[in-house]
Amino acid sequence: MKITDIEAIACVWPPPENHFWTSFRPIGRVSELIVRVHTDQGLVGIGEAHGAGMPFPGIYKQNADGSLEAEGASRVVVDVLKPLLLGEDPLDNERLWENMFRLNHQRGWATAGWGRPQIMTAIAGVDIALWDLKGKAADMPVYKLLGGTRNTVPCYITGGYYQEGKTISDLVQECETYADMGYNAIKLKIGGVSVEEDVARVSAVRQALGPDMDLMLDVNEGYDVPTAIRAARLLEPLNIRWLEEPVHWYDRVAGLGQVAASTTIPIASGENAVHRWDARDLIMQGGVKVMQFDCTRNCGVTECLKVASLCAMQNVRLAPHHDPQIHGHLVAALPVGEILETFPTADRDPIWAELFTIRPEIHNGELTLLDRPGWGIELNEDTLNARGIWA
Structure with missing residues (x-):
């Protein structure tokens, strides 16, 4: 061929x-x-x-x-x-x-x-x-080609974005909607207001949804190191599954390592890792416990498999960023694969809503891969x- x-x-x-x-x-x-x-x-x-x-x-x-x-x-x-x-x-x-x-x-x-x-x-x-x-x-589907046997993958939903006039009550109602959709894990955006305001936002969601809902928090590299450490310590009592990209881009290795050493909350990062060597530094120096390498942003599947091997050697989990129709195969097949990111609306993810005539489906917080060759998608x-x- x-x-x-x-x-x-x-x-x-x-x-x-x-x-x-x-x-x-x-x-x-x-x-x-x-x-x-x-x-x-x-x-x-x-x-x-x-x-x-x-x-x-x-x-x-x-x-x-x-x-x-x-x-x-x-x-x-x-x-x-x-x-x-x-x-x-x-x-x-x-x-x-x-x-x-x-x-x-x-x-x-x-x-x-x-x-x-x-x-x-x-x-x-x-x-x-x-x-x-x-x-x-x-x-064969890619996940089977990689040696995988399961065809369902757990998902979390990303929400909690900031909007003009959006109240804490609005945020709680939004997250209750996600719970009603069957999701057991929700990722919220933080870092756009004061630390105290964000702690109040997350506390309200935790109180409304109870202890069994997994909550992840994404700072999008919005804090300096001292602020990230202070925020993490205030958030620790809220049982946070991971704290994502808590420090500015220019300090995402050494600074991330300082934050990781100062909190019990696992640190997630990696969507901006360009290759396996970036991933290595995030794991070995940045203290990352959840690797979010995005094969659709950088290098593809061939490199992501090498990143997964790094994760396996260091007891780090793989939770790729974005594009669940691709990353679902990797999470399903790889022992370090943990969970997929999804979005709630066509406004936030028109790719998922409009780009395919055939793609996996998500029900009750789980993505089910199709038994079709390759990625199984049709444009x-x-x-x-x-x-x-x-x-």
């Missing part, structure tokens, strides 16, 4: 009508890079890469007239990775991954506006498509045509 063509499609949604935000930014346009790898045997591999969280341009740019154009990682896929991979056997994922990864040594790409974040995201989209092809060639061509920008 040989690769004959590679497509890159930047899917971009408008900003949500209801404004909401985290500790440091409003939730704006949601975007996802779709990669399709075509072969001479008629099989097509579908890959996805997370479009947010990287320096602009991520996977698209907005022109002065308001029009959108594929850029960043989208162009890297077509202009750089495609010529590298045409004619190759798509099942040789380890060798192809190494060939793509070596591009990070070429500073010319940075001069062209394509830094390492764009390259790593492009690699992710292609590598994930190659794993879809592996599954389709073997007529909604109407959505691609409405939201997609071809590179």
